[in-house]
Amino acid sequence: MHLRHAPNEDRIAELYRSTRALTDALAAPLSDADSTVQSMDDASPAKWHLAHTSWFFETFVLRDHIAGYRLHDPRFPFLFNSYYEAEGRRHARARRGMVTRPTLDEVRGYRAAVDAALLAALPGLPPEARTLVELGCHHEQQHQELLVTDILHLFAENPLEPALWPAAPKVPVGVPAPITWIEQGEAIIDIGHDGDAFAFDCEGPRHRALVAPHAIASRTVTNGEWQQFISDGGYRDPRWWLSDGWAWVQRERIAAPLYWEEQDGVWTRFGLDGRRAVDPAAPVTHVSFFEADAYASWAGARLPTEFEWEAAAAGHDPAGGNQMDEAGPVEPRPAAKAPAFFGDVWEWTGSAYRPYPGFAPADGAVGEYNGKFMSGQFVLRGGSCATPRGHARASYRNFFYPHQRWQFTGVRLAKDI
Numbered sequence: 411m412h413l414r415h416a417p418n419e420d421r422i423a424e425l426y427r428s429t430r431a432l433t434d435a436l437a438a439p440l441s442d443a444d445s446t447v448q449s450m451d452d453a454s455p456a457k458w459h460l461a462h463t464s465w466f467f468e469t470f471v472l473r474d475h476i477a478g479y480r481l482h483d484p485r486f487p488f489l490f491n492s493y494y495e496a497e498g499r500r501h502a503r504a505r506r507g508m509v510t511r512p513t514l515d516e517v518r519g520y521r522a523a524v525d526a527a528l529l530a531a532l533p534g535l536p537p538e539a540r541t542l543v544e545l546g547c548h549h550e551q552q553h554q555e556l557l558v559t560d561i562l563h564l565f566a567e568n569p570l571e572p573a574l575w576p577a578a579p580k581v582p583v584g585v586p587a588p589i590t591w592i593e594q595g596e597a598i599i600d601i602g603h604d605g606d607a608f609a610f611d612c613e614g615p616r617h618r619a620l621v622a623p624h625a626i627a628s629r630t631v632t633n634g635e636w637q638q639f640i641s642d643g644g645y646r647d648p649r650w651w652l653s654d655g656w657a658w659v660q661r662e663r664i665a666a667p668l669y670w671e672e673q674d675g676v677w678t679r680f681g682l683d684g685r686r687a688v689d690p691a692a693p694v695t696h697v698s699f700f701e702a703d704a705y706a707s708w709a710g711a712r713l714p715t716e717f718e719w720e721a722a723a724a725g726h727d728p729a730g731g732n733q734m735d736e737a738g739p740v741e742p743r744p745a746a747k748a749p750a751f752f753g754d755v756w757e758w759t760g761s762a763y764r765p766y767p768g769f770a771p772a773d774g775a776v777g778e779y780n781g782k783f784m785s786g787q788f789v790l791r792g793g794s795c796a797t798p799r800g801h802a803r804a805s806y807r808n809f810f811y812p813h814q815r816w817q818f819t820g821v822r823l824a825k826d827i
Contacts (some may be wrong), residue, residue, distance in 0.1 A: 448507025634690030655700030755820030
């Protein structure tokens with residue numbers, strides 16, 4: 411994390427309450443079975459998300475900063491630690507779905523106990539502990555998005571294809587606004603977080619970067635445009651694909667974005683509101699870096715670098731766009747006429763997730779938060795429809811492996827000029 415000074419007690423208390431309440435609301439429709447099953451190694455059960463975010467506060471704030479605090483259950487650290495080597499042994503990630511006990515109700519009781527203890531302790535917490543509470547809230551916001559997307563993947567594995575949030579059928583809005591190109595000449599620009607507000611450690615240090623003359627698209631690629639890629643044989647033509655991507659397409663028999671199905675020439679997609687017709691005007695989503703890069707090649711363009719993206723997005727409101735405000739229908743919406751850089755879908759960039767010049771992880775276990783993952787992954791920018799509003803900013807760096815696509819991931823094109 412990056413903080414110039416500790417957050418105000420009243421502000422952090424409100425952030426804590428609102429963050430925890432949204433997590434509880436997102437999980438409210440789930441049964442014990444819904445919250446226990448793990449649909450793949452990359453996803454975690456909802457019950458684990460609920461408990462892990464509580465473990466974070468209990469471990470790094472209550473245990474480490476409150477004299478005499480006793481763990482709610484001494485067995486829980488083994489179950490709900492994620493990847494913190496400094497915290498000792500932990501249950502294997504791929505086997506989180508085997509944890510049928512504690513029950514969902516017991517996990518909710520754990521959350522309530524941690525909430526009561528932390529809010530009671532908050533007025534007397536030293537500044538360094540308040541910074542950890544703020545980090546924990548932003549950490550939980552990340553897990554809110556993971557919670558939603560992991561539930562979507564789980565429900566897609568169910569032949570009944572249940573809807574988390576049933577909704578009335580939507581009428582496609584028609585043709586989206588055409589892409590226009592935002593040009594930028596060669597420049598040395600300032601990149602990374604600066605100021606007193608919260609940011610994750612990987613967003614800094616702020617530094618200067620050179621960008622070559624380029625243009626970036628005013629909006630992301632739509633479903634309708636992606637259907638043209640499919641119709642043109644894009645998934646069957648190795649010309650457009652990186653070698654690893656082409657091997658992945660063949661090995662996994664990839665022929666369309668995740669959750670898409672074609673029957674009698676009609677494409678549908680599965681979402682948190684059930685299976686619906688693909689809206690040609692909405693942003694394409696659930697595509698991998700491999701797919702994004704192949705589409706860009708097919709379109710005669712490329713993916714933007716993360717520096718190009720940040721420079722273009724700097725003048726736009728990070729709290730704008732289609733982001734998650736409450737527990738309710740979450741899906742990308744048709745592209746707006748005005749350029750929008752936040753919300754709807756995370757946008758793949760062509761930049762590897764690596765440290766900025768001068769980066770140094772924090773001391774202690776929280777130093778494992780981001781730095782040790784800076785290998786083999788690509789940066790995404792902008793937030794999505796499942797990103798809690800207020801969580802994103804121009805300097806925010808999300809990151810995934812190039813084959814992953816269960817998140818709300820999409821594509822914005824760029825080109826050299």
